[in-house]
Amino acid sequence: xxxxxxxxxxxxxxxxxxxxxxxxxxxxxxxxxxxxxxxxxxxxxxxxxxxxxxxxxxxxxxxxxxxxxxxxxxxxxxxxxxxxxxxxxxxxxxxxxxxxxxxxxxxxxxxxxxxxxxxxxxxxxxxxxxxxxxxxxxxxxxxxxxxxxxxxxxxxxxxxxxxxxxxxxxxxxxxxxxx
Numbered sequence: 001x002x003x004x005x006x007x008x009x010x011x012x013x014x015x016x017x018x019x020x021x022x023x024x025x026x027x028x029x030x031x032x033x034x035x036x037x038x039x040x041x042x043x044x045x046x047x048x049x050x051x052x053x054x055x056x057x058x059x060x061x062x063x064x065x066x067x068x069x070x071x072x073x074x075x076x077x078x079x080x081x082x083x084x085x086x087x088x089x090x091x092x093x094x095x096x097x098x099x100x101x102x103x104x105x106x107x108x109x110x111x112x113x114x115x116x117x118x119x120x121x122x123x124x125x126x127x128x129x130x131x132x133x134x135x136x137x138x139x140x141x142x143x144x145x146x147x148x149x150x151x152x153x154x155x156x157x158x159x160x161x162x163x164x165x166x167x168x169x170x171x172x173x174x175x176x177x178x179x
Contacts, residue, residue, distance in 0.1 A: 010039035081139040088141040095141035104140040
């Protein structure tokens with residue numbers, strides 16, 4: 001990636017970008033490079049600054065993050081709920097408590113998202129919003145998440161036993177024909 005070509009000026013001292021382009025910090029966001037303002041001379045030393053800021057504003061940061069997390073969860077659960085309502089999508093279920101609801105992969109293909117270092121929860125909610133709410137998800141309560149998994153495993157077990165029975169019958173036929 002090449003450096004951005006936009007004219008840059010420091011908002012504090014008015015200095016422009018030098019030939020080497022090393023008097024501004026370079027930042028990459030979503031694959032695009034930007035020069036951070038203010039310039040390096042006017043920027044506070046980053047070393048220790050973030051730690052001090054966090055220590056001084058820890059409670060405020062924590063409250064803001066909690067509020068944003070809860071809001072993000074409600075937006076996503078509402079979008080994937082039946083008819084745009086924050087509710088469990090299982091037929092007949094009336095659970096509406098956001099603490100009891102979660103996102104479910106309709107086709108049980110959540111492993112492909114987990115492979116991208118997104119485990120679930122807030123990371124998944126952010127990903128879904130960033131990708132403009134892709135299809136393939138639904139809102140389910142935790143009880144029905146477990147129920148769906150039990151039914152999926154039961155179906156797999158029945159298929160496995162059916163395959164074993166077919167294999168056993170085929171072996172019996174080949175033995176009978178060999179005799």
